Amino acid sequence: MSTLTPAAPQSTPPGPTALNTGRTPRRGKSRMDPTRNNTAAGIAAWLLALLFAVPVLWMILTSFHSETDAATNPPSIAANLTLDAYREFFGETSGVSPWPSLINSATASILSTVLVLLLAFPAAYALSIRPVKKWTDVMFFFLSTKMMPVVAAILPLYLFARTVGALDNIWFLILMYTSMNLPIAVWMMRSFLAEVPEEMLEAAQIDGANLLLILRKVIAPVAMPGIAATALICFIFSWNELLLARVLTGVVAGTAPVFLTGFVSGQGLFLAQVCAAAVVISLPVLFAGFAAQDKLVQGLSLGAVK
C-alpha cells in the first residue's frame, strides 16, 4: 500500500537542522520546518480520510435518493433528495415495521449494559481500590474468557435455551450479551478506577468517611467519564451483535441486525432502502461512538493503551 510514502517525503536534508545546531540548541519545537511537511501530510491525510469515509457518505446520500436514482451507472450524485426510502423502510407499503426489532435491540443493549455495570463495578473495585491477592491472575482469567470464540459455546447455549424454553426470549439474549461484555468492562473499569489517587482514598478513610461517601465524593468524580465510556462501548458491542441473536432469537425477540439480514431477500429495486436501513440502524452506534471517542482506544485495547 502506498500509504506509507507520505511519511517519507519529510526528507528535510540537513538544512534547517544544521542551522539549528550552529546556534544554541533550541528545545520545544519538535518538528523543523513545520509548514511544508505538514501541508503534504495534511493533504494526504485528508484524501485518505475522504476515501475511507466515501462508503459512509455514499450510504447517507443514497438513502435520500429515489430507488431509480439510486440504481444508475454512472451514479447520479445530484439527483433529487427524498425521504421515500425511509418511509419504505418503516413499512409504508409492505406493512412490516422495523420498530419491534429496533426496540428489541435497544432493550437488549441497554439492559445488558446496566447488568454489566452492576457486575463489573464491584469487581473492578476489588481489583484496583481494595485489591484481592493475586488480582492480576483474576484479571487475566477475565480476559481469557473474552478470547474464547462465541462459536465454541453457542451450541450448548442453544440447546440449553431450547430445553428450558428460553429460545426467542429477549432475557436470555440479555444474559448472553452481559457475559460477552463483562470481561471488557472489568478491564476498562479497573483501568479507570486505578486512576483514583491513593492519597485521596487514604485521606478520606482517615477522616472516617463511609464507603458510600467515598464512592460519591472521591471515586465518582475521577472515574465517571471512564464508566460512561465503558457503558457506551458495551452498548455498541451488544447493538452490533449478530451471531447470538440470529441463533437464539426469532420472530418475537429478533434484534435489528437480524431484521436487517432478513429484510434484503427478494425485492426488486431496493438499494435506497438498504441504505436507509443501514443509516437508521447505525445511528445509535455513531452517536455512542463519537460520544466515547476520547476513551475509545482505551476501551478497545482493554485499558492497555491510553
Place this chain on the structure above:
Amino acid sequence: MTTATARISRPGHHAAKPSRDAKSRERALAWARRAPLLPALVFLILVTQLPFVVTLIISFMNWNSLSPDKTAFAGLENYATVLTDPDLRLAIFTTILLTVSVVLISLLIGLGLALLLDKKFIGRGLVRTLLIAPFLVVPVAAALIWKHALLNPTYGLINGILTWVWSLFGSAAAPQLDLLSQAPMMAVILSLVWQWTPFMMLILLAGLQSRPMDTVEAAQMDGATPWAIFRHLTLPHLRQYLELGGLLGAIYIVQNFDAVFTLTAGGLGTANLPYAIYQTFYFANEYGLASAAGVVVVIGTIIVATFALRTVFSLFKKEAAR
C-alpha cells in the same frame, strides 16, 4: 483456559501474625475483599466456561439431532472429520487467510494513517472523526452497503465511478468489476480491512503519541534522517502497539461471522470456521461435528491468545508500575 502466568502483588502484603484470633480476622478480611468480585466471576464461569465444557463433551459424541437414536460415543471421529472433510479443511484455511490478510493490511494502512495524523495540520480533528466512521457502522449494515451499494456489478458505486471516469475520456467501454462472484474472498477482505483500519490507527496513534519526544529531538539535532528516526526510534517504540493491535484484531477477526454471512453467505470458498460451524449445527444438525470444529477454533485461538495476553500483560505491567 487460564493462560495467565502473571504475578504482580501490590506492595503491602501484611505478614500473617501467628495468633489464631488475628488469623481468622485476616481470613474474614480477605473474604470481604473478595466478595465484590464473586458475582461477576461466578456469572462468567457459568455462562462461558460451563458451555465450553459441554461443547468439549459433545465433540466426542456422534450426535445428529435428526437421528437421535444413533447418538453414541464417537471418540475422535469428529476431529478426524474436521481435519479431513474438504469443506471444513477449506474453512480452516479460509479462516487463517482471512484473519492474516485483514490484520496485516489494516495494520499497514493504519500505521500510515497514524503517522500522518501524528502531525499537525488543518482539520486534524475532523480527519480523525472521518476515519473512525467506518468502525462505527453496524457490521451487518456495513456488509450490506459493501454488497449492494459499492460492489454490485451493475449499479454499485465502484463500477459507477469506473464508467464515469472512462466517459470523461470519451470511452463507453469502461472496465467493470464483479468482485462478489469473481473474487468473493477479496470482497470480504476489502470490507473487513475498511472496518478494521480505524481500530489499528487508533491504537497506533496512541502509541505514537506516547513516544518520548526528547530522543527524537536529539536525533534530529544530530542530523538523523526522518527514515532513520522512524526505523530506529519510532518503530521499536511502536512494536508493542503493533503487536497489540494485530493480536486483538486477530482475536476479533477469527470470530467474524457478519461479513461472511452477509456478503457471500459462505459461498464460493469464503466460509470461515464460525460460519461453517453455524451451518453444521443450525442447518445440518450435526452437533458432534460442530462441537469438534468449535474446539479446533478454541485451540487455534489459545495459541494466538497466549501471545496476545503476553503483549497486553507487558503493557499492563508498565502502566501498573507507574
